[in-house]
Structures are given as C-alpha cells and as structure tokens.
Amino acid sequence: MALALTAVTDRVHMAQTPLVNWTLVTGDDGVMLIDAGYPGDRDDVLRSLRELGFGPADVQAILLTHAHVDHFGTAIWFAKTHRTPVYCHADEVGHAKREYLQQAAPADLLMHAWQPRWVKWSLDIVRKGALSHEGIPTAGALTEDVAENLPGRPMAVPTPGHTGGHCSYIVDGVLVSGDALVTGHPLASGTGPQLLHRVFNHDEQACVRSLAALAMLETDVTIPGHGDIWFGPIREAARQASPR
Numbered sequence: 001m002a003l004a005l006t007a008v009t010d011r012v013h014m015a016q017t018p019l020v021n022w023t024l025v026t027g028d029d030g031v032m033l034i035d036a037g038y039p040g041d042r043d044d045v046l047r048s049l050r051e052l053g054f055g056p057a058d059v060q061a062i063l064l065t066h067a068h069v070d071h072f073g074t075a076i077w078f079a080k081t082h083r084t085p086v087y088c089h090a091d092e093v094g095h096a097k098r099e100y101l102q103q104a105a106p107a108d109l110l111m112h113a114w115q116p117r118w119v120k121w122s123l124d125i126v127r128k129g130a131l132s133h134e135g136i137p138t139a140g141a142l143t144e145d146v147a148e149n150l151p152g153r154p155m156a157v158p159t160p161g162h163t164g165g166h167c168s169y170i171v172d173g174v175l176v177s178g179d180a181l182v183t184g185h186p187l188a189s190g191t192g193p194q195l196l197h198r199v200f201n202h203d204e205q206a207c208v209r210s211l212a213a214l215a216m217l218e219t220d221v222t223i224p225g226h227g228d229i230w231f232g233p234i235r236e237a238a239r240q241a242s243p244r
C-alpha cells in the first residue's frame with residue numbers, strides 16, 4: 001500500500017497510508033515518532049525514517065496519541081527490539097500496557113458486516129496485525145521534563161473521548177490530532193474534519209468536549225490520525241467536525 005511522506009515544516013513530516021497516519025519530528029540528535037501505524041506497517045515506518053536519513057536506532061522516543069493497535073502497533077516492536085521509550089498521556093498508560101482494552105469489539109463491528117466497505121476494511125486491518133492484543137509494558141507518562149528534551153518539544157493537549165487518555169500534541173506549530181479529529185477514514189462516507197464513527201469512540205460526549213477544547217487553540221495546520229492534512233484554523237476544523 002502506498003506510503004506518502006510530506007514535509008509540513010522543516011522538522012515535521014507527515015507519513016500517510018490509506019489506513020492510518022503517523023508523524024516524524026526531526027531533532028538535532030535523532031527523530032521522534034508520534035504514533036507508529038499497525039504492527040504490519042513496520043516496513044513503511046522504517047521506510048519513512050530512512051527517507052529522512054534515520055535508522056530505527058535513531059528514534060529517540062515514540063509519543064502515542066492513544067494506544068489503539070493502528071497507532072501503536074509498530075511501537076511494540078520498537079520498544080522490544082530497540083528499547084525505544086514510548087510515552088503517552090498518564091491516563092493512557094494502563095491502556096498502552098494492555099491492562100485493559102478500550103477498542104471496538106469484533107461484535108460491535110459485526111453489526112456493520114453487511115456493508116462491503118466494512119468487510120474490505122476488516123480484511124485489510126487483519127492483514128496489518130489488528131488482532132494483536134500485545135501491549136507495551138515499558139510505556140510511560142509524558143511529563144514536562146521528558147517533553148522538554150524531545151525533538152520539537154511537543155506540547156500535550158489532552159483530548160479524551162476516543163479513548164480515556166487520548167492526547168493531541170503541538171510540535172513546531174503543527175497540531176497532531178490523532179483520532180480526536182480526523183479528515184477521513186476508510187469507513188467514512190466523506191472527507192473533511194470529522195469525528196470517527198461512534199462505534200470506535202469510548203465516550204462520544206467527551207469527544208465532542210475535546211473538539212471544543214481543540215477549537216481554542218491557535219494552530220493553522222493539522223495532521224490527523226486518519227485522512228489528509230488539513231490547512232486552516234483548528235477552530236474551523238473543530239466546528240465542521242462537531243455534530244450538529
């Protein structure tokens with residue numbers, strides 16, 4: 001499947017695949033990933049690093065917007081194989097360790113199995129390792145001290161709802177919104193700023209509240225967890241994504 005790598009700023013690069021996105025932030029001593037695709041996206045994650053001149057050992061840290069398998073899949077491998085530090089919001093650490101799972105259950109998805117789009121997507125993600133229930137035992141909470149020394153000095157913007165500890169980040173003026181706000185998804189009927197289908201959201205009302213929090217930011221570029229990059233004030237994206 002096609003991987004597209006886009007330079008958003010000098011330091012921030014967006015990696016986009018048809019199923020999920022991740023972000024690379026370059027620093028003086030290496031590179032940081034924000035999210036890391038499915039377990040089966042490892043070759044593409046490594047390719048995105050290589051295209052920027054980095055190998056897997058150059059990854060200083062992986063930040064997670066949340067611990068769903070499509071966002072942290074390849075981080076499992078990095079943590080195990082390269083001892084890469086993996087950070088997320090304090091409220092997401094238990095999820096990343098798989099002390100519990102806040103992910104749509106196969107039974108929830110089966111309700112939609114009559115729709116060809118859902119069937120194709122289900123097969124695609126299973127091939128990418130979506131059924132893995134492996135966690136990252138070494139995952140830790142992102143603190144100010146840690147963030148200060150990471151490429152791009154990421155600023156955490158807690159956006160719970162999609163999962164209990166979902167967090168967005170601002171790096172180099174770019175908002176990385178994860179699944180708090182997306183612009184497309186293989187299961188979505190349209191493109192543009194939106195919430196994911198409610199079957200994927202742990203707490204739909206919290207998702208709406210988090211959109212309101214995002215709307216107060218001053219950013220003009222958004223890299224979502226799924227879909228195309230979005231240029232424009234985040235308050236406008238949040239307005240479009242809010243259920244009316």
Ligand SMILES: [Zn+2]
Nearest residue numbers: 068070179225
């Ligand atoms: Zn996702």
